[in-house]
Amino acid sequence: MTLRRTAFQGVTGILQNSWFTGFLRGRIWRGSSKAVCIPGLNCYSCPGAWGSCPIGSLQAVFNRASDRISMYVAGLIGLLGIVLGRLVCGWLCPFGLIQELLYRIRSRKVRIGPTRLRFLKYAVLAVLVILMPLLVRDRFGVGDPWFCKLVCPAGTLEAALPLLALNASLRGAAGWLFVWKASLLVATLAASVVMYRPFCRFVCPLGAIYGLFNRVSFVQLTLNEDTCTHCGACVAVCRMAVDPSHDPASAECIRCSDCVAVCPVHALSLGLPSAQRKQRTVID
Amino acid sequence: MSSRACWQTFPPGRSTVSTRVRVLQVFLLVLATLGIVAGAMNGEVRTVITKAINVCLQCIGIG
Ligand code: SF4
Ligand code: SF4
Ligand code: SF4
Numbered sequence: 001m002t003l004r005r006t007a008f009q010g011v012t013g014i015l016q017n018s019w020f021t022g023f024l025r026g027r028i029w030r031g032s033s034k035a036v037c038i039p040g041l042n043c044y045s046c047p048g049a050w051g052s053c054p055i056g057s058l059q060a061v062f063n064r065a066s067d068r069i070s071m072y073v074a075g076l077i078g079l080l081g082i083v084l085g086r087l088v089c090g091w092l093c094p095f096g097l098i099q100e101l102l103y104r105i106r107s108r109k110v111r112i113g114p115t116r117l118r119f120l121k122y123a124v125l126a127v128l129v130i131l132m133p134l135l136v137r138d139r140f141g142v143g144d145p146w147f148c149k150l151v152c153p154a155g156t157l158e159a160a161l162p163l164l165a166l167n168a169s170l171r172g173a174a175g176w177l178f179v180w181k182a183s184l185l186v187a188t189l190a191a192s193v194v195m196y197r198p199f200c201r202f203v204c205p206l207g208a209i210y211g212l213f214n215r216v217s218f219v220q221l222t223l224n225e226d227t228c229t230h231c232g233a234c235v236a237v238c239r240m241a242v243d244p245s246h247d248p249a250s251a252e253c254i255r256c257s258d259c260v261a262v263c264p265v266h267a268l269s270l271g272l273p274s275a276q277r278k279q280r281t282v283i284d
Numbered sequence: 285m286s287s288r289a290c291w292q293t294f295p296p297g298r299s300t301v302s303t304r305v306r307v308l309q310v311f312l313l314v315l316a317t318l319g320i321v322a323g324a325m326n327g328e329v330r331t332v333i334t335k336a337i338n339v340c341l342q343c344i345g346i347g
Binding site: 043057078083148215 | 321344
């Protein structure tokens, strides 16, 4: 299952960023498909990107004095959240895949259990994605996308590195801000080698939003309580520090289905509630 | 034998919760769809596309 998921993540990641001309010429795609957000954290200034980053788009709307309230972008994120929840993180986000691949490098691994540090991503969402883009403005009334500007390592990796490598003028303009962002990227990538998805667990505001939908999304991780023996195999395999035998709807669960594969009595399943309802009707 | 979806961890009775959550799901689905339509009619798409088709200087660390 892990390999199948990795292959799926790889194919969707490439498809989302397959305007290869951009990588050759150091330019970005300027077509109308950019009006639509792609599900994961994928920078719209990545030379290959066909679509827009949901978090970048949200801040762009908050930045404009004339917009302020987002209905279109919030609606798109909400639609993905209500249907898939954090399945997006487990299956569709290229930056999640990059962290996972780095974790496969042989090294000593640090396993961090459930920790309050997980709430940091909600603070990042509230302060850098919503409040500061809404409230901090220059004298022309225009704000900045503060999460993109100060933190986002996905933007640095997917957009800054290729564009600066291919553009002398952009390279010349890079200053302390770029050094800061590049340092954060290096720290994130290095941490990903020893820790499973550190950015997703503690920092990503998009993962925070999708996590809020995990309890109500159509796609669900289901536990059959009567079959579960509480052997702990699922807890042991889960690298997001979730205990699916107690809380399969946890906001931290990325629906990777590793626990489903490892459960010896097949008590867990990933799917749509409608199928589960039918099953219960028959069995009950 | 019973099968429990994770959104059914909410108390009290399973069927009540299941119906409530299903209503909530449909409500949120409709709300999100209406938001997309309303936002698009409000010109939000232009803001998104204008930002996305130009190199975002903040994203690449020079803005
Ligand atoms: S938490 Fe963020 S970076 Fe991680 S997979 Fe989800 S959207 Fe992508
Ligand atoms: S692996 Fe299966 S049986 Fe064991 S605790 Fe998890 S859900 Fe229950
Ligand atoms: S609970 Fe299961 S599906 Fe969720 S993240 Fe952990 S292993 Fe993956």
